[in-house]
Amino acid sequence: MNAAVMPPLRELEPEVQQRIDECVERWSDQEGNLIMILHEIQNDHGYVPREASLLLAERTGIPLARIYEVLTFYHYFRLVPQGKHNITVCNGTACYLKGSARLVAELEDRLGIKEGETTPDRCFHLETVRCIGCCGMAPAVVVDKNTVGRVAPVDIAPMIERIRIQEETQP
Ligand code: FES
Numbered sequence: 001m002n003a004a005v006m007p008p009l010r011e012l013e014p015e016v017q018q019r020i021d022e023c024v025e026r027w028s029d030q031e032g033n034l035i036m037i038l039h040e041i042q043n044d045h046g047y048v049p050r051e052a053s054l055l056l057a058e059r060t061g062i063p064l065a066r067i068y069e070v071l072t073f074y075h076y077f078r079l080v081p082q083g084k085h086n087i088t089v090c091n092g093t094a095c096y097l098k099g100s101a102r103l104v105a106e107l108e109d110r111l112g113i114k115e116g117e118t119t120p121d122r123c124f125h126l127e128t129v130r131c132i133g134c135c136g137m138a139p140a141v142v143v144d145k146n147t148v149g150r151v152a153p154v155d156i157a158p159m160i161e162r163i164r165i166q167e168e169t170q171p
Contacts, residue, residue, distance in 0.1 A: 047078035083125030088142040092131030095139040
């Protein structure tokens with residue numbers, strides 16, 4: 001992960017600390033408990049904040065390095081908050097053959113971030129995935145929850161612009 005986009009450490013609110021303590025308590029005797037606790041933390045925050053991992057290490061005695069081993073092994077876990085709008089480019093074989101790499105490059109260029117990163121204003125998060133199951137529409141991009149097919153690099157700028165306008169005009 002790019003350290004430049006890691007959010008700064010902050011003090012965890014007492015309710016958040018309490019919630020983590022409850023998770024630790026609930027899963028304390030169960031096998032695979034670390035993963036289950038991390039799932040709950042991510043469900044609460046949308047990602048696993050570093051502060052939460054530090055507290056978890058302190059409360060459980062599990063070394064922080066071990067917690068990060070698990071967090072980085074499973075792609076499901078996120079270490080940074082996602083953006084308000086998530087753009088996911090399918091990089092499965094069909095989409096790749098139809099030019100998904102050019103879409104990623106265009107998005108990276110327009111948003112000023114790399115794949116897996118979030119813009120500093122937290123408006124956009126860019127990621128890639130393997131086949132999303134609509135290869136007939138390749139190359140496919142999912143913008144928030146909408147799947148868009150047969151996307152060309154020239155479609156990227158208007159796609160971003162639409163979201164920016166929507167952001168500016170929303171109350
Ligand atoms: S490879 Fe992209 S939808 Fe299947």
